Amino acid sequence: DSGVTQTPKHLITATGQRVTLRCSPRSGDLSVYWYQQSLDQGLQFLIQYYNGEERAKGNILERFSAQQFPDLHSELNLSSLELGDSALYFCASSFDRGGGEKLFFGSGTQLSVL
């Protein structure tokens, strides 16, 4: 168990809808990262937050947004969903800002857009 908690584990929704994925980092970790993993694909970096502030941005679509709350949990919001958004979404956490730090991953949220 990595200590990173993601909910829900599975999410099934329809095109055009909006969903929210939640992540609680390991106790004491200040950074949260979001990654997207499509079928048989690698891990695509979406966005990183450190202590409530956006730290780095990757290939995140404008339809997607995230935030990190004062209690350090994070939410990834996906809107106007398309079939191609179906993927496994991982959250990871680390203690510091990143750059040379070990990341600890949650078990992921499997999103299916029908």
Added chain:
Amino acid sequence: GENVEQHPSTLSVQEGDSAVIKCTYSDSASNYFPWYKQELGKGPQLIIDIRSNVGEKKDQRIAVTLNKTAKHFSLHITETQPEDSAVYFCAASMSDMRFGAGTRLTVKP
């Protein structure tokens, strides 16, 4: 930004043989190179990492080598076992962490 390429995409070995997975990176400023193992239905788990001031690191049957000049690093697994079967990801990090596309390793009993 950083670009990480990983080869091969699939690798099949007999139990007891060695397996080698190779990665190259583009940003010479990257200074941290972890390897993750992802089993079916689970999140990636760190198995070994190396920093840019070290050329090689070993942990039991797993070793990682880094060539900073050539900007490539490799994962070596010796005496492979069926439980080593998984998808392995390399990554390179300077600020954020970028992953390779993954290698699906199958160890045949």
